[in-house]
Amino acid sequence: MAARDPGSDKTKRHTINDVARLAGVSKKTVSRVINESPFVKEETRKAVLEIMRETGYVPDPQARGLAFRRAFLVGLIYDNPNPQHTISHQQGLLDAMAGSGFELVVRPVDRNSPRLLADMRDFVERQKLFAVVLPSPVSEDEKLAALLRELDVPYVRIGSVALDEPDRMLVSHDGRGAAQAARHLADLGHTRIALISGPPTFRSSIERKKGFEEGLAEAGLTLSPDLAKIGAYTYESGVNAALELFALEARPTAIFCLNDEMATGVYTAAREAGLRIPEDVSVVGYDDAPIAVRLWPPMTSVRLPLRDMGRMAGEMLVPNALREKRADAHEVQPQLVVRESTGKVG
Numbered sequence: 001m002a003a004r005d006p007g008s009d010k011t012k013r014h015t016i017n018d019v020a021r022l023a024g025v026s027k028k029t030v031s032r033v034i035n036e037s038p039f040v041k042e043e044t045r046k047a048v049l050e051i052m053r054e055t056g057y058v059p060d061p062q063a064r065g066l067a068f069r070r071a072f073l074v075g076l077i078y079d080n081p082n083p084q085h086t087i088s089h090q091q092g093l094l095d096a097m098a099g100s101g102f103e104l105v106v107r108p109v110d111r112n113s114p115r116l117l118a119d120m121r122d123f124v125e126r127q128k129l130f131a132v133v134l135p136s137p138v139s140e141d142e143k144l145a146a147l148l149r150e151l152d153v154p155y156v157r158i159g160s161v162a163l164d165e166p167d168r169m170l171v172s173h174d175g176r177g178a179a180q181a182a183r184h185l186a187d188l189g190h191t192r193i194a195l196i197s198g199p200p201t202f203r204s205s206i207e208r209k210k211g212f213e214e215g216l217a218e219a220g221l222t223l224s225p226d227l228a229k230i231g232a233y234t235y236e237s238g239v240n241a242a243l244e245l246f247a248l249e250a251r252p253t254a255i256f257c258l259n260d261e262m263a264t265g266v267y268t269a270a271r272e273a274g275l276r277i278p279e280d281v282s283v284v285g286y287d288d289a290p291i292a293v294r295l296w297p298p299m300t301s302v303r304l305p306l307r308d309m310g311r312m313a314g315e316m317l318v319p320n321a322l323r324e325k326r327a328d329a330h331e332v333q334p335q336l337v338v339r340e341s342t343g344k345v346g
Contacts, residue, residue, distance in 0.1 A: 092310020238265020
């Protein structure tokens with residue numbers, strides 16, 4: 001290898017030719033390192049990466065796109081009534097792409113639209129996407145995943161259960177978090193525990209409800225039909241469902257909501273009904289979004305590391321010369337975070 005001398009001109013914009021010269025390798029070898037080719041010796045790879053760090057060289061996205069006949073763009077295709085989910089995933093993806101030369105394109109869709117597949121084919125081909133991230137519930141669309149395979153576009157699906165090959169999945173095990181919530185409320189002595197679920201067409205709602213009922217069963221409890229309400233993962237649906245529950249002759253002493261948006265609605269409904277949290281009703285949410293600690297009292301919630309999930313999905317897809325390797329883990333574990341919105345039955 002040639003002696004490493006990036007030069008005294010710190011303002012100079014170095015090229016791939018400079019990196020090759022300083023590392024004592026060919027331009028083609030540098031290109032292979034940038035694109036994480038397996039046909040490069042580890043010693044050579046480390047030497048080239050070190051020169052890139054010393055010189056501040058960043059691969060030109062346009063030149064790389066031409067070489068691959070594909071733009072250096074990653075698409076985030078989503079359809080979720082909870083905006084915090086999308087924002088957190090987006091932040092994580094940007095974390096993974098920092099310094100890589102890749103850019104993020106965010107595309108909202110209506111997953112029930114009859115034009116979904118045609119629109120997505122047009123979107124992917126027009127943008128020449130390098131890869132795509134599919135968060136829940138779009139990740140549950142098997143036809144969309146098949147379309148991406150047909151177009152030979154790498155993708156990662158984020159879902160509550162495994163829906164695809166391991167290298168194409170990031171699994172969040174939503175049911176496990178819901179079971180933790182059920183056990184927590186049962187341990188506090190609650191027996192009339194209500195559930196406000198999400199849309200039954202969302203796999204996350206199905207898995208969270210299933211996990212919640214399994215957690216109740218462990219404590220010898222069951223979900224009473226009159227205490228099961230269906231929401232829409234929105235604040236308004238949480239308010240309406242909670243008001244119905246509070247109007248019952250035997251109202252619940254605890255409510256578990258399958259996301260924090262609906263749980264926030266329960267706070268509003270409790271205030272309208274003249275009920276105190278947690279003295280009169282305990283409340284548990286899911287996701288542990290920023291709103292959970294901005295409410296009073298701060299809300300107990302099942303934490304999903306949404307930003308980390310976006311970052312991990314990005315690392316599974318995006319080559320990055322500034323990163324040692326891609327993500328190894330393809331799953332995360334939900335964790336109950338106990339705060340002041342839950343208490344013992346008074």
